[in-house]
Amino acid sequence: MIGIEGAVIGFGLLLILLLIGLHIAVALFSVAVLGAWVFFGDAMFRPFGTMMWGTLNNFLLVAIPLFVFMGEVLVRGGVTERMYRALSDWLRPLPGGLLHTNIIASTVFAAISGSSVATAATIGTVAFPTFRKQNYSERWVAGTVASGATLGILIPPSINLIIYGAITNTSIGALFMAGIVPGLILAALFMGVIAVWSTLDPKIAGPRGKLAPWSERCMRLSDLLPPLIIFIVVMGSIYGGWATPTEAAGVGVVIAMALVAGYRRLNWTMLKESMLSTVTTTAMTLLILVAAFYMNFILGVLGVPRVVSEFVATLNVEPLVMLLILVCLYLILGCFLDALAMMIATIPIVWPIMEQLGYSPVWFGIFLVMMCELALITPPVGMNLYIVQSVRGRGHVGTVIVGVLPFLMCILALVALLGIFPGLILG
Structure with missing residues (x-):
């Protein structure tokens, strides 16, 4: 059994390794191996092979490459670009004009990709050339993307939620359903900020330009059907109990390939590029997952979760106070750690605390993912900031940082709302 001091030292060492830039999986392995060696010698190294096989021999994890591949096929098949143009035609009359397109397009693409980085790169690639022709504020364009x-x-489908569910043994279907309402509320908050700000300062949005004829706009509505069909089939089959997340992802891949084939964009080159990108993303994700499971195994043997829970119980802290402390902790960590690293590094320590205070694993999963959202746009290491700056191709990343500030406040406001009304998640 390890004391609370040892748990704090181990967690601190992990943060230091991550802060100096060590790969997430290497940092997790290093701390786990060191802890195993200090307390048990080489006895805890022997079950590693069995534990690694047990971790990866999980049908649920097959959903990760399938969802990634589905997103890659849709992006490279031109489905995303068609969707963006159709949304632009309909959202142009709103206050803020085409800025709303970035939010809605991101919402729709999120429902078929499961990756924030892929969403930023895809929407940004389509958005910036369009906005530059119409003199929109690049700060706001970058911020919305x-x-x-x-x-x-x-x-959903969210890769982060799948990883969280695998680590905490929480239902992926329940996590997916719980993410829909907060996601839609957040998208609405983003659009509300755009509408209010553009009304107060019309200069951030370029001229609305000439609207496309009704006939043309109605015809382009068909370009919104592919992502909608995929989302309904995937989520409907999971929620209806007809398929597991992995089986639903497989069906989504088949539909995506059929749609792209219908657009005459399906070829061997596109499939090869999609597969290579999928293999790269999946290999990195599963390596991190194996490292996380090994560290959790060592922490469990050392009794760290029980020690932390008992320590928190002695503090007699109110649940909302602890939630506020965690928000502050994650805000600080998000300034220095990658979102996925932050999530995986803190689950073994933080989840026992939240469980002790009566929070459900589904609620905490959504809360944790929302804090990861903040980490993605928090300088100096917010991944989305640099993805968007790279796609933007000019100026300074500071423009992107300033652009995300109003939306960062929206995420914090929603976190507060979910803390006060947890039924928004559980319902």
Whole structure:
């Protein structure tokens, strides 16, 4: 059994390794191996092979490459670009004009990709050339792309929610359903900020330009059907109990390939590029997952979760006070750690505390993913900031940072709302 001091030292060492830039999986392995060696010698190294096989031999994890591949096929098949143009035609009359397109397009793409980084890169690639022709404020364009992309890890199917569910043994279907309402509320908050700000300062939005004829706009509505069909089939089959998340992801891949084939964009080159990107993303994710499971195994043997829970019980802290402390902790960690690293590093320590205070694993999963959303747009290491700046291709990243500030406040406001009304998640 380890004391609370040892748990704090181990957690601090993990944060230091992550802060100096060590790969997430290497940092997790290093701390786990060191803890195992100090307290048990080489006895805890022997079950590693069995534990690694047990972790990866999980049908649920097959959903990760399938969802990633589905998103890659849709992006490279031109489905996303068609969707963006159709949304632009309909959202142009709103206050803020095409800025709303970035939010809605990110929401829709999030529902078929499960990745924030992929959403930022995809929407940004389509958005910036369009907005530059119409003299929109680049600060607001960059801000809406980077912030809207955070919906990629909240709205299902979310890779982060799958990883969280695998680590905490929580139902993926329940997590997916719980993410829908907060995701839609957040998208509405983002659009509300755009509408209010553009009304107060019309200069942030360029001229609305000439609207496309009704006939043309109605015809382009068909370009919104593919992502809608995929989302309904995937989520409907999971929620209806007809398929597991993995089986639903497989069906989604088949539909995506059929749609792209219908657009005459399905070819061997596109499939090869999609597969290579999928393999790269999946290999990195599963390596991190194996490292996380090994560290959790060592922490469990050392009794760290029980020690932390008992320590918190002695403090007699109110649940909302602890929630506020965690928000502050994650805000600080998000300034220095990658979102996925922050999530995986803190689950073994923080989840026992929240469980002790009576929070459900589904509620905490959504809360944690929302804090990861903040980390994605929090300088200096927010991944979305640099993805958008890279796609933008000019100026300074400071423009993107300033652009996300109003939307960062929206995420914090929603976190507060979910703390006060947890039924928004559980319902």
